[in-house]
Amino acid sequence: MLHEILLSLSGHPSPLLRSASSSSSSPSSDNTNLSAAARSILSPPERALLQSLARLSDLHIYLLTSTSHIASCHPSVICRAVASAIDSLHLAAFRRKVLEVESTILKKDAALVGAYNIVPLTAVVAEFDGWTRRLEWLAGVVQLMMNAGGGGCTGAKVVDFLRAELQTGYRDVEQTAGSLVAVAEAAWVKQVSAWVLYGRVPGFGEGDFFIVRRRRAREGGDEEGVEGEGDDGDGEGEYVCERGLLPGFVTPATAESMWFIGRSLNQIRAKSVGDYSLRGEDHLSTQLTRLAALKHPIDSATFARTIADIRHFLSRTTLQRLLPLTRVLETLQLFRDFFLLRRGEFAMALTQQADEKIKSRWKRAENLAYEKRDGFGSVTVKEGEVAAVLARTWAAMGSMQGEHAEEDEGLELARDLLRLTVTKSRTSISASPAAVESGLTAIAPTPFRNLLFSVPVVLTLQIPSPLDLFLSQSDLQTYTAINSYLLSLRRAHLRLTDLWKITALRRHHPAPPGPPYGSTRGGREKVRLFRERHATRSSILRNAWATASAAIFFLGEIEGYLQTEVVAGLSDGFHRWLRTGEDDQRYDDNSSNQTLNPSPAREDDGPDDAPDDDDDDIWLIESTSSATGSPSPSQQQQQQRAHIHHDPQTLATAHRLYLRTLVHRLLLSQQSFTDPLYELLVQIDHLVALVHRLHSVWAAADLEADAGVVDAFVDLEKEERDVQREIRGVEGRVKSGIEGLVGELRRLEGTGGTGSLLFSGSGDGDIRGRGDGDEAGEVVRMRESGEYVPRRVGGVDRLLMKLDFGSWFGRGGVDVDVDAMEED
Structure with a gap:
């Protein structure tokens, strides 16, 4: 009987200790029944003792079967490693215990064998005391790996479960969980090593790894159809980070660092095919030693420091040659000039070319025969026409510069990279997981992109490698939204000012005809008739000119x-922070209007003043003191700051904070402001169109009255009355729109809607729950550590001081000195 018991405990099914449940099923129930023969020959106390041994036998057999299946078939490498560890460590220890008990019995050791070679069953059961709890816990781990919901069990779930089980009150279970945690984390670290040291996703268990490769999903060439960010270098796919596949001890910042390191190495490997200077695999041994030296269970802070050290080491040794500072500044200057409209001639030329294209399409539609017209299909702008408008814009800008056009490197770079495309109308800006976790400000879904061509058109570019190390698709979409916003304001301003070029409407004063007819009574009567006609028309448009002047003033102040x-x-x-590691501007935080107090540093030290030396890099600023002497302490501090913090990931984080602050300060995140502004811009377009239409009606009426040219199909008097009535309505809507926007600015200024974004995760500018002292302390800490701190610019209160329309909003009509406004 003892031999049968020991064989059963070793993993061999025994008819003596046959369980009611199958050996391959889960032994979750304690209802273990002995065979009928055993019940007939054993006393009740013996049967109770054998129940516990039968339970151990069933657990052992179940664990053997299940771990073998998991180790051979499970898609997760971590689950396979844990299953193998359960079999090779804990089940092997249990079998060794069985052999020890058997050896003790065979040796007739007095510890188990009593007088007359009698082996008490209670002593045998006592030898396996404690193993039941351990094997039951291991069975729970196996059940987790086999049945973890509909999506299956992932390695991250197993690691988190085992780390949570370390907090048990049983020492044996804690030791067992600790050994399995070490195995699971070691398997996960090996997967991470392949990514952070070679830039490769593990070949086996790819579906369980937190870096997932996805194909680009484009629809009609729309750049916003990209699912994630970070091209893998071959142009076929991209790598994204899945937070659900990461263990709980990995922080979002550490996950972003690992994603960045692997993506950078992937690009370096792709570029090193033709450039052997980029290959820097000498760091693998030292960095692999760092990862192998991690103690289990892995501490979150220690792991974060290790990944940060690997990232900084990679930045110092390899990435400095891949992405120099001059390339970064050149790209950011491109965004500043063309997306943020620093070069005003670009906005002017693009607006003019777009208006000419729209006018030509309408003229073409009007010239078609009635039966050939196809609704608005003949005036819809196509993709090729939009691209042609941008090409003519570059030509117009080149003609503005004349003989110096070939010296403009920024224009040539923009000509190569920028694209004007028709896109689908979107209600929101999609952001990468990294951008969402960093609290990127949500952009209002106001469709400013519809104003340039009356169809959704955006200015975009294809991010070239290696600029995608710090530029993401969400950053590009943010620039695109800002460009549409600023360009719509500039376009409305230009269209309004172009009204003053219609001299026949604004300052036409007919001169007397030449002699001899001018000295006759008929000539004088004709001159008097002309002047009365134009005086009447000037009085009709007086309110329109005043409304247009007020709108120009409003748009000019907003743009300024x-x-x-x-x-x-x-x-x-x-x-400035990119070049020096700090912003030399100092601010008066006690000032209510947040005025800037510039330091005595050079005011004209702009982005173009950055040195063009190849050695000037934001990731490796080596000291040249060996030839010129030791640097000063301030120079050492500045070099150390740039040396530590200006790696591509830190640059990407600072750039996102810069864009986040820019969106908020531009009021582009306030839909209560952008929607009324969009309606105002639409009404301004309507006003401009009506004024042009009224001018054409008056020109046709003059031809009919003076030259006898009659159009029998047009009732000019009725059309003139209709246009004048519509102009009156548009004047009121423009006025009420300006009034509403000024009121919304007052509301935002009163509620603090344009406050600091430094601590606002949602991007709404609200810092409730955190005092000014906390914010000031955090700003000081960030500046001392060399992190980027956005300037406290703007101030709606100063804008409101300029937007003082006096009593215009309170009057029923408009009484403005138009002649004074026309002195420009």
Whole structure:
């Protein structure tokens, strides 16, 4: 009987200890029944003792079968490693215990064998005391790996479960969980090593790894159809980070660092095929030693420091040659000039070319025969026509520069990279997981992109490698949204000012005809008739001119505030931080209007002043003191700061903070402001179109009255009355739109809707729950550590001081000195 018991405990099914449950099923129930023969020959106390041994036998057999299946078939490498460890460590220890008990019995050791060679069954059961709890816990681990919901068990779930089980009150279970945690984390670290040291996704268990390769999903060439970010270098796919496949001890910042390191190495490997200077595999042994030296269970802070050290080491040794500072500054200057409209001639030329294209399409539609017209299909702008408009824009900008056009490197770079495309209308800007976790400000879904061509058109570019190390698709979409926003304001301003070029409407004063007819009574009467006609028309358009002047004033002040104070201030500060590691501007935080107090440093030190030396790099600023002497302490501090913090990931994080602050300060995140502004711009377009239409009606009426040219199909008097009535309605809507926007600005200024974004995860600018002292302390800490801190630019209160329309909003009509406004 003892031999049968020991064989059963070793994993061989025994008819004596036959369980009611199958050996291949889960032994979750304690209802273990002995065979009928055993019940007939054993006493009740013996049967109770054998129940516990039968339970151990069933657990052992179940664990042997299940771990073998998991180790051979499970898609997760970590689950396979844990299953193998259960078999090779803990089940092997249990079998060794069985052999020890058997050896003790065969040796007739007095510990188990009593007088007359009697082996008490209670002593045998006592030898396996404690193994039941351990094997039951291991069975729970196996059940987790085999049945973990509909999506299956992942390695991250197993690691998190085992780390949570370390907090048990049983020492044997804690030791067992600790050994399995070490195995699971070691298997996961090996997968991570392949990614952070070679830039490769593990060949086996790829579906269980937190880096997932996805194909680009484009629809009609729309750049916003990209699922994630980070091209893998071959142009076929991209790598994204799946937070659900990461263990709980990995922080979002550490996950982003690992994603960045592997993606960078992937690009380096792709480029090193033709450039052997980029190959830097001498760091693998030292960095692999760092990962292998991690103690289990892995501490979150220690793992974060290890990944950060690998990232900084990679930045110092390899990435400095892949992405120099001059390339970064050149790209950011491109965004500043063309997306943020620092070069005003680009916005002017693009607006003019777009208007000419729209006018030509309408003229073509009007010239077609009635039966050939196809609704609005003949005036819809196609993709090729939009691209042609951008090409003519470059030609127009080149003609503006004349003989110096070939010296403009920024224009040539923009000509190669920028694209104007028709896109689908989107209600929101999709962001990468890294951007979402960093709290990227949500952009209002106001369709400013529809104003240029009356169809959704955006200015975009294909991010070239290696610039995608710090530029993401979400960053590009943010730039695109800002460009559509700023360009719509500039376009409305230009269209309104172009009304003053219609001299026949604004300052036409007919001169008397030449002699001899001019001295006759009929000639004088004709001159008097002409002047009365134009005086009447001037009085008709008096309110329209005043409304247009007020709209020009409003748009000019808004543009001046957004461009001069917000865009220029934030861009200059970010460029200064890129070059020096800090922003030399100092601010008076006690000032209610947040005025800037510049330091005595050079005010004209703009982005173009950055040195063009190849040795000037943001990831490796080596000291040249060996030839010129030791640097000063301030120079050492500045070099150390740039040396530590200006790696591509830190640059990407700072760039996202810069864009986040820019979107918020531009009021582009306030839909309560952008929607009324969009409606105002639509009404301004309507007003401009009506004024042009009224001018054409008056020109046709003059031809009919003076030259006898009659169009029998047009009732000019009725059309003139209709256009005048529509102009009156549009004037009121423009006025109420301006009034509503000024009121919304007052509301935002009163509620603090344009406050600091430094601590606002949602991007709404609200810092409730955190005092000014906490914010000031955090700013000091970030500046001391060399992190980027956005300038506190803007101030809606100063803008409101300029937007003072006096009593215009309170009057029923408009009484403005138009002649004074026309002195320009």
